Amino acid sequence: MNGKEYQELAMRTNDGNANCRLRQAQVDNIEFDVGGIFNACLGLSGEVGEFNDMIKKWVFHEKELDIEHLKKECGDILWYIAMICHSLNWDMDEIMQMNIDKLKARYPEGFDVVKANNIENGDV
Known part of the structure; x- marks a missing residue:
């Protein structure tokens, strides 16, 4: 199997309706900021990845852990949690x-x- 074949087989399970569902979510959940939720979820993933990468490099690459930088990444994670709460009116x-x-x-x-x-x- 090559990449093209894999992609064709895998996409049999993708109905291609993600954009329609996003537009419908904006209509159905008008009290929610769907764009903010989406932004916060993606941002949270990125910030958690940055935090985890620092821990990985500290443990497995024997790199000195920059505690102040790690605190800032933790603050970024918290910011996205606050954005999720705000976007969902929680x-x-x-x-x-x-x-x-x-x-x-x-x-x-x-x-x-x-x-x-x-x-x-x-x-x-």
Whole structure:
């Protein structure tokens, strides 16, 4: 198999309607900033990649870890999380509290390896 054959076979599972779906999402979810959501998701992926690349190079390439630069990348990640909340009209305080509530319910006495490896159905 060559690249052209692979592409043709793989694209059998792509119906080509992504643009239509994006336009429909903008109509259906008018209270959401669909462009902002899309921008934030792509930006978040990029920033997490930059953060992870610094960690990879520190551990596996034996490069000195620039803590101040790493903090700035963490701030960029947080910025995109804030943009997601803004674009979906969510209260970031509520999202943070929901996460803490979930962690407290999952690990009432603190982290537990057994509980971490046996998450209950419906626990997200």
